[in-house]
Amino acid sequence: MSKILIRGAKVLGGEAQDVLIDGEIIAEVGTGLSADDAQVIEAEGQILLPGLVDLHTHLREPGREDSETVLTGTRAAASGGYTAVFAMANTHPVADTAGVVEQVYRLGKEAGYCDVQPIGAVTVGLEGKKLAELGAMHDSAAGVTVFSDDGKCVDDAVIMRRALEYVKAFGGVVAQHAQEPRLTEGAQMNEGVVSAELGLGGWPAVAEESIIARDVLLAEHVGSRVHICHLSTAGSVEIVRWAKSRGIDVTAEVTPHHLLLTDEMARTYNPVYKVNPPLRTERDVLALREALADGTIDIVATDHAPHPHEDKDCEWAAAAMGMVGLETALSVVQQTMVETGLLDWAGVADRMSVKPARIGQAAGHGRPVSAGEPANLTLVDPAYRGVVDPADFASRSRNTPYEGRELPGRVTHTFLRGRATLVDGKLA
DSSP: OEEEEEEEHHHHHSSSEEEEEEEEEEEESSSSOOOOOOOEEEOTTTTTEEEEEEEOOOOOTTTTTTOOHHHHHHHHHHHHTTEEEEESSOSOOOOSSSHHHHHHHHHHHHHHEEEEEEOBBBGGGGGGSSBOHHHHHHHHHOOOOOOOOSSOOOOOOOHHHHHHHHHHHOEEEEEOOOOOOOGTTTEESSSHHHHHHHOOOOOOOOHHHHHHHHHHHHHHHOOOOEEOOOOOHHHHHHHHHHHHTTOOOOOEOOHHHHHHHHGGGGGGGOOOGGOSSSSOOOOHHHHHHHHHHHHOEEEEEOOOOOOOOGGGOOOOSSOOOOOOOOTHHHHHHHHIIIIIOOOOHHHHHHHIIIIHHHTTTOOTTSSSSTTTSBOOOHHHHHHEEEEEGGGSSSSSSOOOTTOOEEEEEEEEEEEETTEEEEETEEEE
């Protein structure tokens, strides 16, 4: 059925309206709409948003299909309300050539649950020694615009400068994993009172902040764009705020887990809370929320990092770092930002759809909910309350820090160019 009528949804949390989808586009937005042969979705009390866009997803394919595949990862994305995801380059082989990024792009097309935009590696093999084929990846069928060695930091200042210079030529952006490697050798968690009491190697805030400070200055010098991945400290917020006040072209993201969880979780010694960058203090969490609200931090990105059971069901020191996040991100943002009064639903749409689409140049995504626009949409029931059960996840992995926790909100429908990928909370 090509026509779908969403009746009575609050568009961006505003007044209730009807939205008519005809084929791949939004045909009409108004009240009292009707359409012959249209499938009707009664959406009273629900929020209609533009489809969510994640600038930071690990799909693991090729090479780590035991953790996730493009198919399972995009199914998880659709379950979480996403219509586009950017797939990080730390696969096996690394996405540092046109051939690998085109493979990921093709797998996303075949899966069909959301648009998959590959992120290209900055350096060959993520080794930080030699620039990868940035131009060839941009010119490939995948059309790569975002480059990152995420999982590792581009710690060589000369290499970072050259990358910024290179991507400037075609309007690309370097997304930096800000972690000075020498300052985090043997680090297990945030450096502070809790790490001292537990006897775990500390990960100092300055390891992140020093790289951000260097890179915003490099971006200013080159006149290029830099994006800061998973910003996690109050000090990082102040550096980005200062850089923006100088007119430096910097954007930044925060993950849902850094908006909610703190380093106190490490007291359980449960490796599900082991993540890179580490969970920080309550002071950092509150600073991140305020920065997301005032626009210093531009977007929310999941850093969805799936791992097989055996990589997390072990002692803390041996455990892999990372958490899955696509299917819980919107609920965490509702709890930490909407229900605290820091953002309204229009603000959520801005931080989780409009701006990430703009940073990543995701055509057709993050667009207004208005006639003539692509029908990439997410319908959310904000009144829902439910306990997280990872057995219900579409992701292949289950390493969520929210198991057993009650979270608000539920994505009921997701539409990719007018085609329902999620219906009544179930994958189409």
